[in-house]
Amino acid sequence: MTLNFTFWGNDDRASRYQQAIDLFNEEYTDISITSSFAAFADYWPARTTEAAGRALPDVMQFDLSYLREFSENGQLLDLAPYVENETIDLSGYDETLLEAGVLDGKTIGIPTSTNTLAMFENPNVTQAAGATFPDDADYSWEDLNGFIEDVSASGTSTADGYQLYGSGDYTGTFWFFIQWLLQNGVTPFNEDGTLGFDEADVVEFLGLTADLREADQLYPVERATSLLPKGGFTVNEVASEMSWDNFLTQYTTDSGTDNLEMHQLPSIEPGEKALFYKPSMLLSAGANTEHPVEAALFINFLLTDPEVGTIFGTSKGVPADEEQRAAVDVTEGSVDAKVIAYEEEVAEQVTEATPIPVKGFGTIEAKWRTLAEELAYGNLDPEGFATEWFAEAEMAIS
Amino acid sequence: MTLTAEAPPTRAARPARRPSSRRRSLREAGAGYAFLTPWLLGFLLLTAGPMAASLYLAFTDYNLFAPPQWVGLENFTRLFSDPNYTQAWKVTALYVVVGTPVKLLASLLVAMLLNNAFRGKGFYRSAFYLPSLVGASVSIAIVWKAMFIDGGVVDRGQQLLGFSAGGWVGDPNRTVPMLILLTVWQFGAPMVIFLAGLKQVPTELYEAAAVDGAGPVRKFFRITLPMLSPVLFFNLLLETIHAFQIFNSAFIISNGTGGPARSTLFYTFYLYIRGFQDFQMGYASAMAWVLVLVVGAISLVLFQTQNRWVHYSGESK
Numbered sequence: 001m002t003l004n005f006t007f008w009g010n011d012d013r014a015s016r017y018q019q020a021i022d023l024f025n026e027e028y029t030d031i032s033i034t035s036s037f038a039a040f041a042d043y044w045p046a047r048t049t050e051a052a053g054r055a056l057p058d059v060m061q062f063d064l065s066y067l068r069e070f071s072e073n074g075q076l077l078d079l080a081p082y083v084e085n086e087t088i089d090l091s092g093y094d095e096t097l098l099e100a101g102v103l104d105g106k107t108i109g110i111p112t113s114t115n116t117l118a119m120f121e122n123p124n125v126t127q128a129a130g131a132t133f134p135d136d137a138d139y140s141w142e143d144l145n146g147f148i149e150d151v152s153a154s155g156t157s158t159a160d161g162y163q164l165y166g167s168g169d170y171t172g173t174f175w176f177f178i179q180w181l182l183q184n185g186v187t188p189f190n191e192d193g194t195l196g197f198d199e200a201d202v203v204e205f206l207g208l209t210a211d212l213r214e215a216d217q218l219y220p221v222e223r224a225t226s227l228l229p230k231g232g233f234t235v236n237e238v239a240s241e242m243s244w245d246n247f248l249t250q251y252t253t254d255s256g257t258d259n260l261e262m263h264q265l266p267s268i269e270p271g272e273k274a275l276f277y278k279p280s281m282l283l284s285a286g287a288n289t290e291h292p293v294e295a296a297l298f299i300n301f302l303l304t305d306p307e308v309g310t311i312f313g314t315s316k317g318v319p320a321d322e323e324q325r326a327a328v329d330v331t332e333g334s335v336d337a338k339v340i341a342y343e344e345e346v347a348e349q350v351t352e353a354t355p356i357p358v359k360g361f362g363t364i365e366a367k368w369r370t371l372a373e374e375l376a377y378g379n380l381d382p383e384g385f386a387t388e389w390f391a392e393a394e395m396a397i398s
Numbered sequence: 399m400t401l402t403a404e405a406p407p408t409r410a411a412r413p414a415r416r417p418s419s420r421r422r423s424l425r426e427a428g429a430g431y432a433f434l435t436p437w438l439l440g441f442l443l444l445t446a447g448p449m450a451a452s453l454y455l456a457f458t459d460y461n462l463f464a465p466p467q468w469v470g471l472e473n474f475t476r477l478f479s480d481p482n483y484t485q486a487w488k489v490t491a492l493y494v495v496v497g498t499p500v501k502l503l504a505s506l507l508v509a510m511l512l513n514n515a516f517r518g519k520g521f522y523r524s525a526f527y528l529p530s531l532v533g534a535s536v537s538i539a540i541v542w543k544a545m546f547i548d549g550g551v552v553d554r555g556q557q558l559l560g561f562s563a564g565g566w567v568g569d570p571n572r573t574v575p576m577l578i579l580l581t582v583w584q585f586g587a588p589m590v591i592f593l594a595g596l597k598q599v600p601t602e603l604y605e606a607a608a609v610d611g612a613g614p615v616r617k618f619f620r621i622t623l624p625m626l627s628p629v630l631f632f633n634l635l636l637e638t639i640h641a642f643q644i645f646n647s648a649f650i651i652s653n654g655t656g657g658p659a660r661s662t663l664f665y666t667f668y669l670y671i672r673g674f675q676d677f678q679m680g681y682a683s684a685m686a687w688v689l690v691l692v693v694g695a696i697s698l699v700l701f702q703t704q705n706r707w708v709h710y711s712g713e714s715k
Contacts, residue, residue, distance in 0.1 A: 041654050045674035052462040069677070073463040160549065222568030225658040226547045363676045370655065377570060377659040388481065396676065 003294055005035045007061035008043040012253065013315065020308045024301050031294050044362060051075045056286030058295045062109045064100060064279060065361040076108035077285035082296035083107060089304055092322035100279040100354055111279030112303060113317030115244040116350060117179055118342055119263040120251060125239040129154040129164050133263065138270030141208055151239045152217035158237055167240045168219040168232055171206045172372030174365045176242055178355055180205055182274040183267055188355045195358070195393065199386035206375065206382035221376035230254060244278070245342055246317040248335050262342045273349040281316045314339040360396030367392045456683040466680065473684035485660050486668040489574055493664065494641040497578040502633055505585035509592035530586030539650035542580050543567055567651065570661035577662065580647055588633040595629030627708045635700055642693050645670065665689055
């Protein structure tokens with residue numbers, strides 16, 4: 001019998017999954033796995049169309065942002081029975097983490113790993129510009145802006161003649177807005193699925209980089225667009241970028257720079273980072289699967305087999321399963337060691353519960369990105385951004 | 399194309415004189431429809447069916463997961479207050495209005511050049527047709543993007559010529575021109591049709607005109623163009639309809655976003671985003687039907703203007 005398995009990611013992830021599947025086949029010779037993958041943005045249209053035709057793959061990598069939509073109409077298999085009879089053995093899991101995949105009393109997804117936000121710095125760019133990254137522990141958003149200005153105003157260029165910049169416009173990413181809200185003590189999403197912030201919050205957040213935007217000290221959007229799917233940070237023209245901590249693997253590969261550094265995030269009150277763990281790379285099964293038991297076996301293998309932990313390292317985040325986490329190779333100075341060291345360093349700063357995304361999260365996140373681009377090109381002001389985004393959000397969430 | 403296939407077999411329409419021939423013609427009609435079956439099935443199941451379904455969905459709120467909810471005309475009224483929708487019409491109109499004539503002009507010029515007798519014309523005809531075969535492919539869109547990014551061939555070329563540096567991909571003012579160049583480059587299909595049309599122009603007309611002292615410009619406007627007008631009409635209609643449907647190249651070049659700054663948010667692309675990224679299938683269906691109506695209306699107008707400028711040879715008018 002054959003299971004279909006889909007995931008999003010790049011070639012690197014695909015080859016790691018292939019190794020994991022080969023291992024699985026050594027143990028379960030009668031279950032063959034057909035896998036396919038796509039980029040994150042292309043992944044969801046494909047899954048939605050399949051869902052409409054009740055033809056979802058047997059096993060899927062899933063993201064928190066789309067979980068609610070798929071669960072509402074019973075598209076995903078309730079894995080609880082398989083967890084109870086220990087086909088899926090979650091003894092090495094932290095209970096609270098599992099809650100992220102439980103909606104309406106059904107276990108429809110189990111996270112592979114956790115991510116938390118981090119600040120990445122390319123010290124080569126910083127040095128070339130003669131700047132220094134602010135002190136780790138309690139630097140503020142203003143300090144970050146100061147650093148960006150230092151690098152961008154230095155007038156230093158790469159060998160190809162491209163100017164170095166301190167950062168892209170970090171207000172263009174919805175998750176950073178959520179992180180900033182949490183630092184402000186605002187709960188981004190209410191229990192009843194409504195938004196916990198208003199237009200004024202959006203305008204204020206976009207205002208953080210207003211001066212830099214005005215002075216052209218943020219990485220030019222024209223160049224950034226031209227580089228897609230790469231970015232200024234991965235072509236070594238930008239000194240810093242915030243992202244999920246598991247991005248270090250990808251950043252290192254794409255940029256060819258192996259001395260990238262990880263710092264803590266800036267904060268509003270010194271040292272109050274208000275971090276949260278984002279359960280990521282959930283595994284789910286389609287409710288339409290004809291082989292639920294085998295699907296559960298495969299999910300269990302990917303989630304808990306120690307060798308699979310070694311194969312993936314921290315490339316999908318820090319493994320949630322205890323044994324997998326222990327199996328990650330932490331050679332001094334390796335990418336995986338840096339990520340694990342970062343999560344240990346900030347463990348005490350993780351004070352917030354995971355903001356459980358509202359329905360339509362994937363859509364409102366994408367709209368944020370589109371509007372941020374308009375803002376960068378100067379076609380919109382922060383107020384216009386907020387109005388248009390809320391209009392979209394209203395439709396997506398309802 | 400579909401019209402020819404839909405026409406009933408002519409034999410069956412004839413009045414039958416004897417019952418036996420009537421039976422035979424019925425049998426023939428039956429055979430005709432039997433041969434048509436694959437096409438009919440395809441038409442009903444893959445074209446007419448989905449179209450009817452989308453017409454229904456256009457009046458509903460449907461997110462692919464929950465059953466469609468009837469909302470009446472809401473999707474259509476929302477179109478008018480949607481800034482993205484206006485933007486989608488703007489870039490699409492620009493693309494159609496500028497791209498189509500330029501493409502037709504280019505294909506006509508090349509067709510006229512290739513119509514002359516010279517050595518190796520077969521080779522050149524194939525060479526000029528080639529871009530049409532590969533041009534619509536995904537890989538060409540990727541190559542096109544690579545040519546127009548920062549530090550790409552075009553960027554370096556314009557720097558050599560003393561223009562300011564910078565690729566076109568990141569500049570919202572230059573993405574549509576870039577896509578127009580891509581479509582113009584694929585002039586092969588209309589060119590071949592023009593070439594066939596040029597071959598049909600009777601040489602004695604040119605000879606007669608030459609005797610009367612007409613120069614090349616005059617010959618072109620007085621003979622070539624009028625004689626070519628049916629072909630021109632055909633190409634104009636086809637290329638206009640085709641231009642409204644631009645999707646692939648814009649999708650690839652903007653990484654599926656319609657950016658930068660919504661400058662490549664073409665109509666069908668925006669429709670796709672609404673349907674498959676925002677899961678607003680009802681809204682997307684409404685958009686699709688508006689497009690069908692607009693393209694239909696434009697075709698109708700073109701057909702209406704035909705009498706004024708298209709000359710069919712052998713016409714008694």
